[in-house]
Amino acid sequence: MSALGWVLGTFHTAAVGLALLVLAYPGGGLGVALASLSTITGLALFIALWGITVFATSRSIRGLDLVGGAAAGYHRRALRWGALNGLLFLWSLAALLALQQLITAPGTLQPQSLLLGAGFVGGLGSLFALAVGAVVGLALASIDLAGLALARWMA
């Protein structure tokens, strides 16, 4: 992992985390929503998002000299890797929530509901995650390029 992949990937993770907080807090339901997650699950979920995002970002910038100003094709790569990022995050979310249910309330997770959930996550949910991930990836790539333009002015 390059220093640039680490910086951009962590920036993307922090920006998405902050954006979700800014959107959720003024509505007033944030405390209840967070309380439904155990602390361990919440931390594991964030670490999963962080790891996946740094990986996807590092792959999307591989072979490009962004710091040197060669950014041709970055948006196309960000679209593709952003979509994969969204998909992997959804699958991590589903797996962690199922694991939390298995650990905290063993025996309450019925095979039928597990199959139904897996079907939804693997089908419609995956399509939605791909689309959201692609749009977020595209938006973050534009912010990265704006940041790079400012960086060129600074150094």
Add this chain to the structure above:
Amino acid sequence: MDHQQLALVVRYAHVAAMAAAFGGALLVTWLAWRLPRDRVVDVAVRYEQLFWLAAGVLVMTGVGNLGAFGAALPAPGSAWGRTFIAKLVLIALLLIVSLPRSLAVLRAAARPAAPARLRPIYTTTAAILAGIAALAVGLAHG
């Protein structure tokens, strides 16, 4: 580890990450004003890697701290809520300033001969972090 112990670990991690980000920013700011550019860039590159580790930990543990409130999380219209929203705005500003700063430092490391405006960008970073720390103390102690 029970819930309260875990919440305490999360809180300690939050404070430690803030100490690393703020303390590091103060150190690099001080070095940038005292030393020639070429001697500061190496330290700045290390700081940038540490800064983003701290930023990730701060967001992660910050959400964890909010989760510890549960349904008792103060409303956005309360004094605590307004201070918290001000803190979120400053954090957004910190991220907006930090992305080009980090990229500029990586660029300066790759191009040793080019000039770099390290003094104003690190001074600004340290000032924003001081504001966030002041608001955080207000949120924690009322």
